[in-house]
Amino acid sequence: MEFVEQVVSNIERSEIIKDAFDNSRLNLIIFPTEQCNFRCTYCYEDFKIGKMKPELVESIKKLVLKRAPYLNYLEFSWFGGEPLLAYNSIIEILEYTNSLRNKYPNFSSISNITTNAYSLSLERFTKLVSNNVKVFQVSLDGDIMTHNKTRLLKNGRGTFNKIWNNLEVLKETNLEFEIILRIHFHPRNAEQMESLIVKLNSEFNDERFKFYFKAIEDLGGENSKNIERMSPNKKLEIKKYLEDLVLNQRQIFNLKNSYVCYASKPNSIAIRGDGTLAKCTVALDKGENNIGKLNKDGTLKINSEKLKYWMSGFINWEKNKLACPHKANEK
């Protein structure tokens, strides 16, 4: 049996410390809305919180203003719900943030966004990229037949063609970006994936597009019962099969072996649609995940006891706890 190291090696530790404990870096994960135009059959979110109010958008700008003099690197991760349903709030915060770069020359900011890409028009994309949104994560659940069974609009209609057409348009630009196509597999769509990969090989043979094969996970919520379970070995086997079908292997995306979730990192925080602060973007109902509030003046009120729960992986450098403190602490 292959021996798998369960704790982070000393070499990796210094890299992780540099990244996670650096006060000059900050990762703000923002839920500009928790509403979504999709109703994926496996989604864990409950959509109870809507769009951020204008006062909350102002408070985020105040937070950025307070932190900018001390930061070298601010990374926004736009999340939701579907963040593009609050496109104007995203642009407002980004334009404000970018304006601070003249005042604080050491300050830089970059963004990534997790979007279903349904309303990712060329105009929006161009504006986002020009505001330093460089990484887009977009999910596909297979080719049209299988994707349209699970990634549905609120009205139950399929979404594949619209997403695909949007991606085709973006490919024709000469903009600098990375689109990570997160390709969800499960026991029933793994075989039909072949036709999707053939299409990707011919139409997206462009290294700005990366392919990230990922099993659909049970992330809790109402739809948990809809998710078919797979053993870790089965997942690895399907993933390898799919990756081998990709012509340009440089287009395959995978997380690093020593992956540390942002929920573990002290310099990362999520701001939900109602101004609540969180660490994990999945366990949204969990009491420990409600770690505080963004105040009106842009200061953060944080419960440090709850923070310890999320950072507990650093005590013994356990890989699984650092990679997912939510799952590891629940066991």
Ligand code: SF4
């Ligand atoms: S703690 Fe686990 S569930 Fe939460 S965001 Fe990180 S990896 Fe996902």
